[in-house]
Amino acid sequence: MVKEAEKFAKEDKEQRDAIDTKNQADSILYQTEKQLKELGDKVPGPVKEKVEAKVKELKDAISGGSTQAIKDAMAALNQEVMQLGQSIYSQPGQPNADPASASAPGSSRSTRKTADGDDVIEADFTNSK
Known part of the structure; x- marks a missing residue:
């Protein structure tokens, strides 16, 4: 039985994978x-089309049965989903859409306009040695 188990161990591992x-x-x-359905019209058209194309490719790879093809299609879909997330969070009106405008944690900052229209940034500064 042990010899037989060792004989089929590689096949079992491939099947499990x-x-x-x-x-x-x-x-x-x-x-x-689910994410596409929840976001609905917030997703830009071209990005949505790319994601849907990758979803179809993954479905085709699953029906094809090749493990490597499935892994490749999953990686491609994950890449497009990341692009989807970036496009959603970079849209105007979204919180934290402009990372440059966010202040560093623990710092106290305020921005105001002067009479001549210049921006003035006030900040607390501490020198630690």
Whole structure:
């Protein structure tokens, strides 16, 4: 029995990897489709089309059954989902849309305009040695 188990260990490992990969792909598909549905019209058209194309590619890879094709399609979909997130958070009117305007944690800063229109930034400064 031990010899037989050792004989089939490699095949068992490959089969487990294939099943785990397929389950992970199904999870990513569900999460991506849910996110697209929740965001609705907030997603720019071209970005949404790219994500939907990658979703279709992943579905095709899952039905094809090749573990490596599924992994490649998942990586491509993840890349597009990151682009989706960037496009959503970079839209005007979103909180923290401009990271340069956010002040550093623990600092006290305020911006005001002078009479001649110049910006003045007031900040507390402490010198620690």
